[in-house]
Amino acid sequence: MFAQNLLKDKILLVTGGRSGIGYNIAANCLRYGATVYISSRNNSKLEAAATELSELGDCRFLSCDIRNIHQVETLAEYIQKHSGKLDILVNNAGGQFPSAAEEISPNGWNAVINNNLNGTWHVTQTMAKHFFIPQTSGNIINIIANIYRGFPGMVHTGAARAGVDNLSKTLAVEWSKYGININAIAPGVIRSTGLKQYPPDLLKGVSDRIPLKRLGETQEVADLATFLMSPMATYITGETVYIDGGQRLWGDIFEL
Numbered sequence: 001m002f003a004q005n006l007l008k009d010k011i012l013l014v015t016g017g018r019s020g021i022g023y024n025i026a027a028n029c030l031r032y033g034a035t036v037y038i039s040s041r042n043n044s045k046l047e048a049a050a051t052e053l054s055e056l057g058d059c060r061f062l063s064c065d066i067r068n069i070h071q072v073e074t075l076a077e078y079i080q081k082h083s084g085k086l087d088i089l090v091n092n093a094g095g096q097f098p099s100a101a102e103e104i105s106p107n108g109w110n111a112v113i114n115n116n117l118n119g120t121w122h123v124t125q126t127m128a129k130h131f132f133i134p135q136t137s138g139n140i141i142n143i144i145a146n147i148y149r150g151f152p153g154m155v156h157t158g159a160a161r162a163g164v165d166n167l168s169k170t171l172a173v174e175w176s177k178y179g180i181n182i183n184a185i186a187p188g189v190i191r192s193t194g195l196k197q198y199p200p201d202l203l204k205g206v207s208d209r210i211p212l213k214r215l216g217e218t219q220e221v222a223d224l225a226t227f228l229m230s231p232m233a234t235y236i237t238g239e240t241v242y243i244d245g246g247q248r249l250w251g252d253i254f255e256l
């Protein structure tokens with residue numbers, strides 16, 4: 001799809017890179033020549049993923065909970081020690097659960113905001129201060145969700161992802177003087193491991209209500225991320241690219 005050496009000599013971090021969309025982004029980048037660090041909380045699953053990915057190229061791993069600022073610092077120091085620089089950050093780690101808004105507990109609300117908004121922020125600021133600002137170069141891609149309208153059934157993640165959408169736009173302006181490009185990818189419903197936590201009934205008939213009549217594939221999201229981090233996209237910053245088969249423009253995918 002892309003030139004074989006597209007990402008040669010690039011050092012990349014994919015949070016949540018042990019599964020699903022993050023795994024496919026890591027695999028793509030390894031195929032195109034990057035050294036890829038993956039991180040997530042579950043060390044044994046992370047190690048297993050890194051072992052598999054190592055067949056494609058130079059894949060390294062360190063467990064890190066993005067909500068824990070000390071672990072995020074340690075991850076930055078680890079990358080500094082082993083590679084001396086970071087070129088590209090993909091903030092992919094995240095998760096949520098479906099719930100009627102009125103039934104979300106304070107703990108449930110805080111868990112999703114902490115993960116999807118605060119965690120993404122910790123990683124972004126830490127990696128920018130360690131690497132991108134001193135280097136005066138960097139590329140950040142934030143995986144959010146389809147928040148084009150509202151997010152009925154998952155108000156917590158809608159709010160968190162809208163926060164990341166806006167911080168991406170703000171940082172694209174504030175950090176342009178440091179040579180940092182930052183964009184967001186907003187996936188619709190993607191056939192990925194993350195969908196397993198949803199009740200199967202919730203997804204019944206969803207494809208029929210998407211204009212392209214199917215769910216998205218993790219590889220399609222990975223190819224979009226690869227384009228955004230490549231030399232083909234150097235004049236794109238502060239953008240949110242929807243990859244949703246047209247879902248945001250028409251119809252209601254879930255029953256209320």
Ligand SMILES: NC(=O)c1ccc[n+]([C@@H]2O[C@H](COP(=O)([O-])OP(=O)(O)OC[C@H]3O[C@@H](n4cnc5c(N)ncnc54)[C@H](OP(=O)(O)O)[C@@H]3O)[C@@H](O)[C@H]2O)c1
Nearest residue numbers: 016019020021040041042065066093094189190192193194
């Ligand atoms: N699939 C979809 O339809 C869809 C649509 C819109 C947005 N998204 C978003 O896209 C991203 C990837 O989704 P996916 O479907 O590929 O889901 P997934 O397979 O569940 O991937 C989420 C990854 O994030 C890691 N993670 C979660 N919380 C973390 C934390 N606090 N610190 C570090 N790592 C953490 C998980 O690993 P550990 O458990 O080991 O930490 C896992 O590897 C997620 O942010 C998801 O919400 C997905």
